[in-house]
Amino acid sequence: MKHFNSKRLGVCVGLALVILIVVFVASPPLSPATKPGIFVLGHTNDPLTGHSVLFSLTNQTESRMTFLVGAPQIKTAGWWPPLPHPAGVGADLPPHQSTNFVVNVPSEMDTWRLPVFYGYLPSGTERLRAEIRYNMRVNWILLKHREIPRWRGIPEFYIYSIYSPEVTAQPNAEPAGGAKKNPPHR
Secondary structure, three states, X not given: OHHHHHHHHHHHHHHHHHHHHHHHHHOOOOOXXXXXXXXXXXXXXXXXXXXXXEEEEEOOOOOOEEEEEOOOEEOEOOEOOOOOOOOOOOEEEOOOOEXXXXXXXXXXXXXXXXXXXXXXXXXXXHHHHHHHHHHHHHHHHHXXXXXXXXXXXXXXXXXXXXXXXXXXXXXXXXXXXXXXXXXXXX
């Protein structure tokens, strides 16, 4: 009877561990509750580069953030164009840090905005979960092709997007014909 109880206990503990591991690995990662902050710092009018806008991007979380600044989107007929896929080289931003970047104003002087694609690199438990999930998927494919599985330390993360505040033509910009003069008073 004592042997039967210890065997039952072993099976129950083993089953509980398997359930915990499956829940740990299979549960979805936490989506970022805090979005990065993006702000317009100012407009410039450099004779060499032309009109440009200075932006600030702030990582407000405890995780390292990877981001990519997209091409400006110009509002036409009251509608924004569809969001393109991210393309280009990303940059990293440590936790609780900010960076500034300059974007040339599009040739049209309509309302425009700037998409920013970002993702948080998992840290701690989230990183371990992402690596386990990634390695289970990759090694299953390797085993199906009769190759030797191995551990790969590549974390996966999700990509999100935010937009800058809408930017319009500078209110104090002169029209193309030059400054308007007030008529003389009589």
